[in-house]
Amino acid sequence: MLRLTTREEERHFEAYVEALFRLDSYAKVLSELGRVSVPTPYRLRIKVLYSKESVKDVVNGLVEKGELQHLKEDSSTYILRTTVGRIVRKRVRAPFLVADFNHTGLPENVQAIITICRAYEWDALRRFSRNTYPYLVPILLSQSELIKSAKRLKQVTGHSVNVKAVSAREAFNEKRGEHVKSIRMWTDEDLDNALLSIQDRQQMIVSLDVEFFPRIGDQAHVRPSAICKIRKTGEIEVTGSFELAFDAVASQIAQVGERKLRFFSGRGLRVSNYEPKPLAVNFVQPVFEKLDTVRDFVHILSKYPHSMHAVEHGNPYAHVRLTDVFDGSSFDVWAISPSRVALIPGLKATEGAFERLVHYIFDRFREGEIANYDYEGRALESNP
Numbered sequence: 239m240l241r242l243t244t245r246e247e248e249r250h251f252e253a254y255v256e257a258l259f260r261l262d263s264y265a266k267v268l269s270e271l272g273r274v275s276v277p278t279p280y281r282l283r284i285k286v287l288y289s290k291e292s293v294k295d296v297v298n299g300l301v302e303k304g305e306l307q308h309l310k311e312d313s314s315t316y317i318l319r320t321t322v323g324r325i326v327r328k329r330v331r332a333p334f335l336v337a338d339f340n341h342t343g344l345p346e347n348v349q350a351i352i353t354i355c356r357a358y359e360w361d362a363l364r365r366f367s368r369n370t371y372p373y374l375v376p377i378l379l380s381q382s383e384l385i386k387s388a389k390r391l392k393q394v395t396g397h398s399v400n401v402k403a404v405s406a407r408e409a410f411n412e413k414r415g416e417h418v419k420s421i422r423m424w425t426d427e428d429l430d431n432a433l434l435s436i437q438d439r440q441q442m443i444v445s446l447d448v449e450f451f452p453r454i455g456d457q458a459h460v461r462p463s464a465i466c467k468i469r470k471t472g473e474i475e476v477t478g479s480f481e482l483a484f485d486a487v488a489s490q491i492a493q494v495g496e497r498k499l500r501f502f503s504g505r506g507l508r509v510s511n512y513e514p515k516p517l518a519v520n521f522v523q524p525v526f527e528k529l530d531t532v533r534d535f536v537h538i539l540s541k542y543p544h545s546m547h548a549v550e551h552g553n554p555y556a557h558v559r560l561t562d563v564f565d566g567s568s569f570d571v572w573a574i575s576p577s578r579v580a581l582i583p584g585l586k587a588t589e590g591a592f593e594r595l596v597h598y599i600f601d602r603f604r605e606g607e608i609a610n611y612d613y614e615g616r617a618l619e620s621n622p
Contacts, residue, residue, distance in 0.1 A: 240277040251277065252331070255354045259315040259333040267315060267335055271352065271480045279356050282480055286350045286472040286491045287367065288375040288499050288590070293349035294336045296373045305366075309333055322362050332359045339492045341485070348377075348496040350488050364473075372565040375590035377472030377495030378597040381605050384443055384470055385433050387490045392429065394486045395450055398458040401425055401432035402465065403447035420444075442601070445469040450482055501608070502592035505583045506567070516582040516611035517592065519599060524576035532556050535573055538602045542595070560595070567591030580611050 242248050258270045276282050289296050297316060300306045309315040318332040334353035338346055353363060367374055379387065392399050404423045421441065425432055429448065436443060449462035464478035466487050472495060476483040505515040526532050536552040544564055550557040556573035561584075568584030569591075581595065596608060 240275065242277050242279070251280065255280075256309070256317075256331070256333050258354075259317075259335060260309050262310065264314050264335075268337070271335075271354075274354070274480075276354055276477075280354055281357075281360070282352070282354050282476040282483075283360050284350050284352050284474040284476065284484065284488050285364065285367065286348065286377045286488055286495060288377060288495055289347050289373060290588075292346040293351075293374060294338075294346065296370065297336055299373075300370065318363055318366055320362055320366075322358060328358060330359050330362045332363045334363065337484070339489055342489050342493060344489075344492055344496055348492045350484070350492065352484070372588060372590045375499070375593065377491055377499075378593055379470045379472065379491065379494065380597065380600050381443055381470075383494050383498075384446065384468070387494055388429060388433065388446060388448065388468065390490060391448070391450075391486055394490065395482060396453060397450040397463070397482075398453050399429040400449045400451065400462075401427050401429055401446060402449050404432070404436060404441075405444040405446075406436065406441035407444060408441045443470065450479075498608075499589040499593060502589035502596075505592065506587040507583065507585045514582065516580055517596075518609045518611040519579040519581070519596065519606040520609055521577045521579075521604065521606040525604065526555070526573050526576045529554060532573060535579075535603055538599075539571060541602075542598055562591040562594070565591060569595060571595075579606070582611075 242251060258274065259267060261267050261270060271282070274282075287293050294314060297306065301308055301316065306316045306318055309317050314336045316334055316336070318330065318334070320330045321327050322330055332353055332355050334351045337350045337352050338344075339348060339350070351363070351367070353360070355363070367376070388399070391397075403425065404421075406421045406423070408419055408421055427435070445467055447465065447467045450464045450466070451458040451462050453459070462478060464476065464482045466477075466483050467475040468487060468491075472491050474483055474487050474491075502517070504510055505517070507514070526535070532555060533552055536549055536556050536558060539556075539558045539560065540547055540549060542560060544562065546561045546563060548559045550559060556571070558571045559568070560571060561568045565586070565588055567587045569587060570582040570584070572580040572582065574580070579599065581592070583592075600606070
């Protein structure tokens with residue numbers, strides 16, 4: 239891949255990228271994104287987002303507030319202008335497109351922002367989107383969702399899929415307690431073999447770098463048509479075919495996220511006409527049989543970021559009350575059964591707040607299966 243070596247080359251490429259996003263139709267922008275060759279240190283990047291109504295409507299509201307600007311009036315392209323850095327200040331001009339997934343039948347409350355920029359500009363754009371929460375909600379993938387989505391890519395694309403690299407976290411014990419270390423592994427394995435190896439080590443995946451090789455029958459090409467870094471935060475970094483990355487990878491993340499957030503929605507007591515609609519996290523094995531595990535779970539919940547909490551019980555069972563300070567959602571979290579956690583919503587419990595809490599439990603404690611907390615116990619996977 240071509241690397242730009244001078245600031246003059248970078249300025250010319252940035253002007254070209256901005257001209258691309260200024261094209262006079264949505265279809266032309268998508269078409270050019272499919273043709274553009276992106277040199278290092280730039281990358282084509284995609285982030286899938288959810289909103290209550292429409293992602294584009296939220297972004298247009300930010301334009302009206304002066305926090306963003308349109309690149310062209312009445313278009314789906316925008317630009318973030320800001321500065322970053324405390325000691326060395328850097329100017330950020332990050333143009334981006336808000337793209338929909340109409341080809342998959344998904345509604346406009348799940349869309350993606352697409353940009354071509356450097357790492358620090360992407361960090362600024364990600365930070366900006368985080369600051370719009372709860373109006374824009376990131377799609378957060380669990381370990382099992384990431385693995386299932388990755389496996390499905392072989393069926394969706396018809397390509398051979400190899401894992402090039404894995405970023406993960408792995409727990410280890412020392413005399414002073416349990417710790418977590420970050421791991422970056424380089425490999426060249428078939429997707430299924432690589433995922434089995436990761437599961438055997440009980441690692442928590444942060445991101446997967448996967449290569450897509452065109453295939454005819456049993457024969458695969460020697461060079462990939464695309465390389466995608468897929469993060470658990472619903473972000474994709476693309477080298478190669480944009481169409482493959484957007485139509486297959488981003489669309490898969492969007493479908494998984496929309497289905498999950500729809501499952502979480504309408505559970506606050508006010509919107510459910512005071513009919514309780516609690517959720518459960520079910521574990522395959524009993525995990526709360528030891529008091530130390532109950533205490534660990536309570537300690538983890540007490541560290542839940544951007545929340546207020548009250549520990550009602552921590553021995554012999556767990557009961558913690560949490561309030562999300564972002565939007566006022568509230569939950570009672572109970573761990574009475576050895577293999578089940580109950581998440582009981584309060585007066586307000588948005589789907590974004592549910593997703594944030596479930597993802598935190600999965601990330602900091604352990605993953606389980608999301609289900610309705612009722613006699614049927616219908617899991618997310620069994621819901622259309």
